[in-house]
Amino acid sequence: MASLNRESTPAAANGTSPPKPHSEGFLVRGRQAVRRAWRGWRRSTGAPIAGNIAADLPDRDLALVRQQIDTCLAARGGEVSARAIAADLGRAYIGLNETGRWRFFDLLARDYKADRDALTAAAAALQAATDDATFADTQKQMRHALIPPRLRLLKQFNGLEEGVKFLVDLRADLMEITRRHGTDPEFQALNRELYELLSSWFDVGFLELRRITWEAPASLLEKLIVYEAVHEIRSWEDLKNRLDSDRRCYAFFHPSMPNEPLIFVEVALVKGMADQIQTLLDESQPAADPATADTAIFYSISNAQDGLAGVSFGDFLIKRVVSELTREFPMLKTFATLSPIPGLRAWLETAFDQGDLTLEAAQAETIGRLNGNSDPTIYLMALFEQSDWLTDDTIAEQIRPILMRLCVTYMLTTITDRMGRKRAVDSVAHFHLSNGAQIERLNWKADLSQKGRRQSAGLMVNYLYRLSDIERNHEEYKGAGKINCAGAIKNLA
């Protein structure tokens, strides 16, 4: 499932393990705020199970859970009562450990899916329908049969305080457990249903774009620090710098999770297209006057909710932000990113290994001169692990053209996905190209952090969002997998 996320945004695509406090964080708060809030949903009849079941959900307790679920689904006592039972189940879930949660998901996955008989009956009716009216009726019948009991159960949570966040984190738990325990078609089906439910709830039309400033609640800013997945926020001072008068930060929010950013982007307002990330993040630099800027650089986009993996917000976010910035700063002429190239090193390694890629003779010769090593590709790969060669210009300047060309090759490489469509092999490139951007410029010594050096030998790339080309680029890429890029890039290739 992680691949859903990988395909859509750079956040989870950078190859490192991002901080993962989401679900756990929720559980911690769960023990305090949510449990308190949900305790308020008292049923007028029946005993609660929360507090009375063991953390690993042994068979006896699983039976209690099943009974509670059945009562909820029977909706005896009306909808308010059903929600009270859901709150009880939610509090019970929060108290479970990993084994308990696995057993809970297993219960949902096997015993509360859509009814097979009803589905086959509906399918038969649908095939048998002759006139329009009957055909419409059978569709309605089929739509109904397709809603599994577990979905009716989970939907109850949207009416509880923090209930939507609970479901988002529940899906994150499910994906994490799937990752550890191996794939199972039943779990996959459950995950798919959760994904479709959350996709409909988190339709981008329902989201609110908010600018985040240093005036925002500390409790919200704290989450940016945790959720930032591209360039780690090292301190509150680092964060304050990213919210300075020559910066902008925007996030999408959902009305049911008003204090939880879904995705956020950090923008620097600069003169000319930025080519170095450490300069942008340097807190000691004074703020520039944003009124004099001609370029907006999107230097970080992070998905904040693991449980929303596969739900795509990034495209809309960038375009809404471009539109906001254009209104505030009519002088802005260029909208571009300064992006990592997370897959470069891994791809090169595999490509060299499998012989898909070879160095040109002149390149090999240059490296040979630097190093007596018999295999220049091994030398090249080793550079990604070292920290000093980039500052040694006698080496760096010779390596530069070689790596730049290899990187262009990588950037323009496409693969074919499960649906048979061509797409860029680099996940970040795929994200921006899908949005209609083009590859504008490679930047040497652009990210000197350890991560930057390891992933891409310090290289970064600018993707350019030119409003007049976005629709065409998008169509060409989506259709034929065409990767648009600037002339200079083409020349390098």
Next chain:
Amino acid sequence: MASLNRESTPAAANGTSPPKPHSEGFLVRGRQAVRRAWRGWRRSTGAPIAGNIAADLPDRDLALVRQQIDTCLAARGGEVSARAIAADLGRAYIGLNETGRWRFFDLLARDYKADRDALTAAAAALQAATDDATFADTQKQMRHALIPPRLRLLKQFNGLEEGVKFLVDLRADLMEITRRHGTDPEFQALNRELYELLSSWFDVGFLELRRITWEAPASLLEKLIVYEAVHEIRSWEDLKNRLDSDRRCYAFFHPSMPNEPLIFVEVALVKGMADQIQTLLDESQPAADPATADTAIFYSISNAQDGLAGVSFGDFLIKRVVSELTREFPMLKTFATLSPIPGLRAWLETAFDQGDLTLEAAQAETIGRLNGNSDPTIYLMALFEQSDWLTDDTIAEQIRPILMRLCVTYMLTTITDRMGRKRAVDSVAHFHLSNGAQIERLNWKADLSQKGRRQSAGLMVNYLYRLSDIERNHEEYKGAGKINCAGAIKNLA
């Protein structure tokens, strides 16, 4: 479709024609605010059709609309572009007259429904699936096939300013047109799909309960005046009285329609169970001290959005409000309504006509003494049209026991609905009984307005919400159609 509304709330159930400014109101604003807002969604390519098509949508313009819909569905240019096209279509729709709108719905109803071939293929695959993984996959395939193109089109509107309100009003238009032009299975299917879409969006879990006071924006209060459907708000002073310190008004709102109440309830905090509506609405009465009240009387519940007919909020609203009031006024002991009996007169007339109901001898004799008329039922029915007999105690006191008994008979009468379930014949009774209330008391000379006299000879009823009985009452009514009522009512019957 109107019956959906009738079944669920008293608002549309009172037999009069409520004010219907919703859709029209929207169109009026449409010509100003919405058109302006949506003009902002500029496409980078392609010409807009809004402004270039005739109001009755002749064939030539219908072709333009079709072309625009196709472009939108093809999603060329990405999702932002798709929304821009939707905005254009929306502006075009707003400009249509009734004929134009009929033709627009006809286009959607016939040419953009779910694909029959895809559905039958999915049905076949579903039936053929053997293992769990395949079965899950075929469900996913079927879910996809069930989403008609028109739904993908209409969903685009949720991202536009006022777009959700647009869809709600669009459905109101569709139902109105259906009412006038007669039922058509294709139109019904379209309506059903819109209903299901709006049901999922307006799930009660996403709604916000807000108290409405005299501090609320005038633009919102103005809507209460328009939307009130039970006891007409005659002036701003009348409204102010209903928001006084011994009153409460609560409404549900949806995040995408923050200034549009969906349903609202008016509550009076009084001592003892209120038995007269004019007293409650008398502006000259000083406000009582709410701290001394022991009873909360729900004296008006109105659905505000015709386009959400069939989406049920009332049950949740009443229970949330009971919970709010209990927190604010722990002294409250009784929660009850003072409700109209909208169907009494019409039902009596039919029942007498068809011989389903006859007067007892003593009753007939009593009436005979008052009136030499040979048919006492005709005399009774005539009273509903007259205004003076209620103030003439020599008549009223003799008629009173007769009408009270007839009314009890009516209140306890059940019918069987399309699904074979027994339900109360009175729509308001059905609403409150479904929520778990019981019939507590009939009130004589309770509504002396013309409407009150015509519908129910001035009778009103209190439905009692006793928290400890709600679940049981709900189950007994939903299950066996059992109508719970107070002992005094039973004695009358």
Next chain:
Amino acid sequence: MASLNRESTPAAANGTSPPKPHSEGFLVRGRQAVRRAWRGWRRSTGAPIAGNIAADLPDRDLALVRQQIDTCLAARGGEVSARAIAADLGRAYIGLNETGRWRFFDLLARDYKADRDALTAAAAALQAATDDATFADTQKQMRHALIPPRLRLLKQFNGLEEGVKFLVDLRADLMEITRRHGTDPEFQALNRELYELLSSWFDVGFLELRRITWEAPASLLEKLIVYEAVHEIRSWEDLKNRLDSDRRCYAFFHPSMPNEPLIFVEVALVKGMADQIQTLLDESQPAADPATADTAIFYSISNAQDGLAGVSFGDFLIKRVVSELTREFPMLKTFATLSPIPGLRAWLETAFDQGDLTLEAAQAETIGRLNGNSDPTIYLMALFEQSDWLTDDTIAEQIRPILMRLCVTYMLTTITDRMGRKRAVDSVAHFHLSNGAQIERLNWKADLSQKGRRQSAGLMVNYLYRLSDIERNHEEYKGAGKINCAGAIKNLA
């Protein structure tokens, strides 16, 4: 004191009796909200007097009040305790009738003024001071001696909920009582001190300018209806029209009275300088597109708080609003008023009576032709009372040049005030000329309301605020009493 208000703004200057619900309104609310709020200020020792004194404050109860005041001023028990006593006194005051209030003011006026001995001692010390340090100290001593005990008492109210509004209304009561009971130097001194206190608190620097729209709370809009003093707001629909998209309404608010406008102005955005008030107020006119307007017409300015008479906000309000409008609508080129001429008829009457003004021969002849009456001025004056001559063009067109010339004469007439400064005789003219405006145009048949015809035979005037001239105009008027006006006006004169 009323003259302070009269001199400064057109609101009280129009010669009619404006609605006066302020003080009374406060007392009404006082019996509910304020009394409740202030009851919360419980003293830990000592019994409250509120509730225990008679409404006309007989001697025995006056002694109780005096004792309570003394305790408050002694500030035993600390400042919080002092405020609790003030709250008690405030509640007692609210319960007084007019006689009681007169006796309360009398008590403050005579027994709680600044101490004469301390003042003369401070005066002696001040005169005796030789070195700078001593001189500074004696100033401090004098400043202290000048603060009468009653001011220390009244200042306690600023910390109570609605306490500042209480003081404002208290001063309104004081002025009203002075008006009825005749002037008294002691009452005048008390009023002067209250004026100075309120002036410092309501310094324009502390005020907040807010735009008022139809989205404002009904409880606020209701106050506009009550406070409007120039052109009566006849209904909520009339009000809504004045807040339409081609209108603007701005008010000043004080942080301690967040729901009470101090002064408000109504503006119409139009093409060309408006010449007719009924057209502006016509609810049936559709809203114009404000983006196409080139002129902002200030057609009503009303002071809302009688108790702030003499505290001047109007100048700042107009200039702040001009600045807001300029920012929102850069296309606006002209800022002008459409103002009443409230004193025209009364001035003409007196001037004719006293022989200060005579008609020219040709004018008298014209009138003679219309009317055999021997005295043309009596004929002229009678027209102000009649309603039909303005619609009879055979008369109106002959009278027009005569009244226009007389009006110009009036507009340019100056008087000398108590300070020996020249000022325009018309109060509204004085207000706008003081602000730096110039008289731009007289408008015939501009206000056809009964009030407009009676005061000024339907004439109205445009005052023009030209930003580049405001400072110069202001200085010339303030200095030499020069009345600037447009060339056309000069020609008429």
Next chain:
Amino acid sequence: MASLNRESTPAAANGTSPPKPHSEGFLVRGRQAVRRAWRGWRRSTGAPIAGNIAADLPDRDLALVRQQIDTCLAARGGEVSARAIAADLGRAYIGLNETGRWRFFDLLARDYKADRDALTAAAAALQAATDDATFADTQKQMRHALIPPRLRLLKQFNGLEEGVKFLVDLRADLMEITRRHGTDPEFQALNRELYELLSSWFDVGFLELRRITWEAPASLLEKLIVYEAVHEIRSWEDLKNRLDSDRRCYAFFHPSMPNEPLIFVEVALVKGMADQIQTLLDESQPAADPATADTAIFYSISNAQDGLAGVSFGDFLIKRVVSELTREFPMLKTFATLSPIPGLRAWLETAFDQGDLTLEAAQAETIGRLNGNSDPTIYLMALFEQSDWLTDDTIAEQIRPILMRLCVTYMLTTITDRMGRKRAVDSVAHFHLSNGAQIERLNWKADLSQKGRRQSAGLMVNYLYRLSDIERNHEEYKGAGKINCAGAIKNLA
């Protein structure tokens, strides 16, 4: 002037140099936000001086400043124009260095004070007045004469964005410069006038009490970190701990400085009276359930604005917070502080030196046993500098009763102030006793920080606020200097 602050609150009273970024901080922001905001106040005539004068304000530029001040005071062009000039002067001031500011203050202090002739004339008139009316008039005349031109100038700033904060910081600058350049009666008089102006503006009745939580803007929380003057906030995590669910933080704000706390207090909700500050500040402690707390401990009160030295908020703050807490947690029974004893060590040293204090024989003997040193007081004083003896119970337990008794002696010691009133020698004690608290308990090993050990050998004190005693305590202390304390304290003494 600093002594005003020292006398009134513990913040500046703790003997250390608190962080002083206020004025400087303002200047830094001044260079950005304020300069930008004030640039908007364009005069229609006359050139601005800001940007055209040297930082040390040489004579030539001083003349420009004088000219600008004169223009402002002449108020030519109306009040809006006067404010524009003030904005220009403010921007000029912000650009000055310390010398320039000294020269600016010198100009105000000598050339813009109240007019001596007018004052002596007013004094003569006041003395000559015979009847009441004249006497009232002469008071008005005197009040007018007492307003120096510089005050009229400075008042202009209240209408500018951040203008009130500017004046507060201006006074802080003035006091700082006075501190460095020595006292001057003219500067003192200027400071006094500023103090009186700010006192009237910052009257506690105009202040707003706000609770500060982790949901507050980061920009506000950042200020708490800077302004905390009692127990340094070491990090954002430390701050978050102080805002946890078992803590409360309240601050006073002024409407004209909505983002600047004036004074704030930190409260812990605990069981029993806290006796150790490090335990309270330990971030690793889990939050207690505030519902189970019986005691509110005020463990830090800090004044935030140096420029408001002498303006007293603390008394009101504590009482308002007690009232808020009582409402939120009716179970709270005890309200007390855990306070430093900042002057203990310094006082002991002086008292021993001057022979005002001697050890009892038994005390001296005990110390002698611990240490052969010939002077036990020197040994005692040395302990304040050492860090290890407190953890060595063989020493600590013997020293404990000696230091506790000395501390009680100190706590009960009074001095006589300039006005001849008796007050506690300890500044923090004076603050709380003035508010009506009593000394409740001394705590051993209560503050083990370096500052705590140095100032008071780790001792801290609880002051108890018992609502029923506050008024009496306050009166007894204010009147006769009586220091109320618990029986256990009396026994120690």
